[in-house]
Amino acid sequence: xxxxxxxxxxxxxxxxxxxxxxxxxxxxxxxxxxxxxxxxxxxxxxxxxxxxxxxxxxxxxxxxxxxxxxxxxxxxxxxxxxxxxxxxxxxxxxxxxxxxxxxxxxxxxxxxxxxxxxxxxxxxxxxxxxxxxxxxxxxxxxxxxxxxxxxxxxxxxxxxxxxxxxxxxxxxxxxxxxxxxxxxxxxxxxxxxxxxxxxxxxxxxxxxxxxxxxxxxxxxxxxxxxxxxxxxxxxxxxxxxxxxxxxxxxx
Numbered sequence: 001x002x003x004x005x006x007x008x009x010x011x012x013x014x015x016x017x018x019x020x021x022x023x024x025x026x027x028x029x030x031x032x033x034x035x036x037x038x039x040x041x042x043x044x045x046x047x048x049x050x051x052x053x054x055x056x057x058x059x060x061x062x063x064x065x066x067x068x069x070x071x072x073x074x075x076x077x078x079x080x081x082x083x084x085x086x087x088x089x090x091x092x093x094x095x096x097x098x099x100x101x102x103x104x105x106x107x108x109x110x111x112x113x114x115x116x117x118x119x120x121x122x123x124x125x126x127x128x129x130x131x132x133x134x135x136x137x138x139x140x141x142x143x144x145x146x147x148x149x150x151x152x153x154x155x156x157x158x159x160x161x162x163x164x165x166x167x168x169x170x171x172x173x174x175x176x177x178x179x180x181x182x183x184x185x186x187x188x189x190x191x192x193x194x195x196x197x198x199x200x201x202x203x204x205x206x207x208x209x210x211x212x213x214x215x216x217x218x219x220x221x222x223x224x225x226x227x228x229x230x231x232x233x234x235x236x237x238x239x240x241x242x243x244x245x246x247x248x249x250x251x
Contacts, residue, residue, distance in 0.1 A: 013050035014233075017043060021229050028221040037087055043229070044080035051076065051236050055243060065243050068118075071111035072239050078104050079232065098161055105168045105199070108235065112175045112192065115242055119182040128181035135177035139170045139200060150207035162207070169203065172196055187245050191238035195231050202227030 024039035051072065078100050085097035117125045143166035151159055176196045179189035202224055209220035 010054055011050065013046050013053060017046040017050065017229075020046065021225070025222045025225050028225055029218050031218055033087065040083050040087060044076055044083055047232060047236070048073070048076045048080070051240075054240055065246065067114050068111050068239060068242070071107045071114070072236065075104050075107045075111075075235075076232070078107075095158075098158060101165055102161060102168070105165055105172065109168055109172050109175065111239075112172060112179075115185065115188070115192075116175060116178055116182060118246075119179075119184045126181065128178055131177045131180050132174040136170050136174040139173040142200060142204065143167075143170060146204045146207050150212045165203065169196075169199055172199065184245075185242070188238040188241040191234050191241055195234035195238065198227050198230040198234065202231060
């Protein structure tokens with residue numbers, strides 16, 4: 001497979017993904033949750049195939065990309081399992097659906113750290129405090145407000161899961177902001193930052209939708225589904241962008 005594939009050849013799987021995402025949003029808006037078996041469970045399959053087609057099948061992977069690719073594929077596979085569990089088969093699968101976001105976000109954090117580390121010529125991780133601190137505190141303040149309003153700082157198991165996810169998201173935002181200290185990452189940092197922005201918006205919407213309004217407003221379900229899709233797409237576009245840049249440096 002060569003790099004000069006046509007635009008449609010590169011992205012037709014992504015177009016199919018958007019079609020199924022639209023169908024899934026329709027089922028959510030109509031509250032046909034069981035019918036989502038025919039839309040939700042197939043979404044990540046098309047996204048995995050699209051990502052694979054635009055990386056492993058279309059370019060020779062740079063040596064430093066293995067760890068980042070492992071994290072990306074692991075996130076996609078865990079997201080697929082989470083999507084299957086989110087249909088609401090049992091109380092257990094609902095808990096699994098929520099718990100899986102902990103390793104998914106943690107893998108995202110590890111992947112971003114590796115991207116930043118690889119950007120330095122000596123493979124060092126340099127922290128720019130003036131970039132990290134404001135972003136961390138800003139997202140932390142948003143998390144405090146959302147959690148206080150939506151769950152009231154409860155002490156049940158799913159509350160602790162939310163707290164851990166909130167802290168991980170704060171760290172993700174800080175590491176992403178740190179990318180602005182690396183000129184080498186200008187090709188991908190905006191894509192990663194957009195993904196992080198959707199993580200924040202999606203999780204805030206989820207907290208109010210699931211825990212405050214008890215899913216009374218179906219339009220919020222649609223926003224969560226669209227937000228989760230945007231998180232993955234912009235994250236994968238960021239990975240593809242940095243891999244292409246590293247490949248270019250090898251020539």
